[in-house]
Amino acid sequence: MGLRQNTADFATGRADSFVPPGNFVGYRPSIEALTNAYAVIEALGPKSRQQIPPVALVQFGEWLGWPEWFKNGTTLVQGPGFPDRISVADDLIVIANIVDHGAAVEMLLRLSGDSKITGAPVVAPALYNAPSLHDALLLAKRSTEVTTPYVKMRLQVDERQFSIAIESEIEHGPLLEFASTAYLCSFQRFIDFFRPDVVEQIKFSFAAKRQGRISAFLDSLPGTKQFDAGIYAMAGDPDWLKARNSQTDPAFWNFALERVALMERDCNQSEVVDRIRAVICKAMETENRVPRLKQVAASERVSERTLVRTLAAHGTSFHKIVEEERRLIASELIGNTSISLAEIARALGFTDMSSFGRSFRQWYGMTPGQARLWRTD
Template sequence: MPAKQHLPDSEADVPPHVIRQVLHLMASRGHSAERLCKGLGFTPENLCDAGFRVSYRQTSVLVRRAMQLWGDPAIGIATGARQTVVCFGLPGLGMLTCPTLGEAMLYLIKYQRAAGALTTNELAVVDERHFSIEVNTRFHDAELEPFFIEEIFVSGVEVARSMVGSHFRPSRLELRYPRPVYASAYNEYFRCPVVFNAPLNRLICDMAWYHCPLPTHDRFMQASLQAQIDQLLSTDAPRNDLVESIMNVLRASVDEMPGLAQAGAALNMSERTLRRRLAELDTSYQRLVDQVRYECALDLLRRSEMPLVDIAMATGFTDARNFRRAFKRWSGILPNQIRQGVPAPRLLMPERTA
């Protein structure tokens, strides 16, 4: 049986910043975050994990659910208006180190995926008096395109106003989709002319804003802080959202790992289907179990002084000897070498049957 075609919209490659804001928005009207997340492979608690990532597929399903419950078609504007520079995470901190608003925008675009963007964004000079931010959706989805375009433009304007003042406003907003029934909300928020059915999604701004200085800039600290942020933002290749969901299940019970059938039940999937889906992704359940145990062991070795026997128990082993043997298979080194400062390699253990 041929493997299914790889689906890019299932790559768990962005932080869940948009999902967090949608859930906050929905909670303000009494809607349950747990219900909105049901069946998506994560819980609201997972959203507090700094390393947690989601896919476009997961986000789009949750947004559709929220749109049905919200009842106001301008939900994209409401979501974007909740964003602050802090919501962008480390890229937001990097923006604050920049000398001008334009350079801060370029920095954010450089790390747009790490900032949670579900669109592709570019900054370009239009002419000697104007620059633009052009936005395109990553996947064709006519129903949700307005939401994602609104969210990214509104959040960008919201952050710009927080950095240089509430008087910031673009020169013009151009949107590819037809004029919606709530078009007046655009004029009210952006305070500039809005053109619908345009060739591109563009926010056009006066060049004076590009050169507007930021009060948070420190020329002595900019280089060193950005170097530290750059290092922290260097990440591995994205995981598939199914893989990420399984690992969330496993992380919740590292000391007593659920079997394949239990993990499948948690994801509303049969054992046979789950095994097949993982094979199509060129991995296995045992591989993911070992990955989670290895991550947990590394964390305990680095951040605690727990004896090896306690770390062994915490990672699902009956004694320290079995833990050492497994750790050597995973990494090629012994656990004590991690505490001696030896860099931890990636998981090396070959596939084994659960």
């Protein structure tokens, strides 16, 4: 029998306890994962408001057909799709909704066998254009940590083996079980791409018991498994890491590196820089133009000189922020063939295609047309 959702179901009884960001409607089969999510959000404090790209959640929503419970309890608008960035809190709640509504195994099956690698446009370029397996795993580790700040990946290599262990602020339970297994499935696919001959030799460790909710799926994974291990991890021969990629493209590899570096930078910015980025993005989104420094200073209620000094104190500048946001938006839109290259140029505030083309080549070492062809292929 389903459970009626009420905010009170998750109250801790403390005056300073976490307040759920959204409303609850309808029934849900379980509240176990959601309770785990709330504990993490409360422990993160202000970090739970950090904005991150939805990454795999977009594909999860598409795979599930955007059910009405998918965004339940979040601040997100109901229905298909996500904004470019969502809060860490909303990210955790959506994942908890997937687990509590019994869709975890379906998502894991798609993750382990779907033709698309979740996390594109960062993870896919890292996989298909990384010079070596070691490079691919390192970049995947960085992209995972920056898009899920409640998770750390410990990659260790010695003469006997390499291992990837998952450390998380999520308490042991169904939420951690699903999230950790999803990460391991993604890493397993990296190994399979570089060394398909060794996937049966991967050694998995699961904190979950063999009789857990997704034990049948875990048993189906290639490789050896240790259950009730107290940790989620995988290990293999260190020689696998030397596997080279005959399909590597240095330009697209650098593209992937920059995307992750931009996300890492965003996570370490101050609130004032975040606000300025938001003003710039809104102007490009709604007015197809880049705002003037004078307008942004007015929105902050400071002089232009003060704003310049403030940004310099945070190691950046107005021009640098504009260029970073243009690069990021361009890399997001370039794979969307329903939007013409001319429309992308206008959306970024360029007055003509030649200016857009010159800037794009400076950013990524290729033309917009070349990037679109690669992304669509």
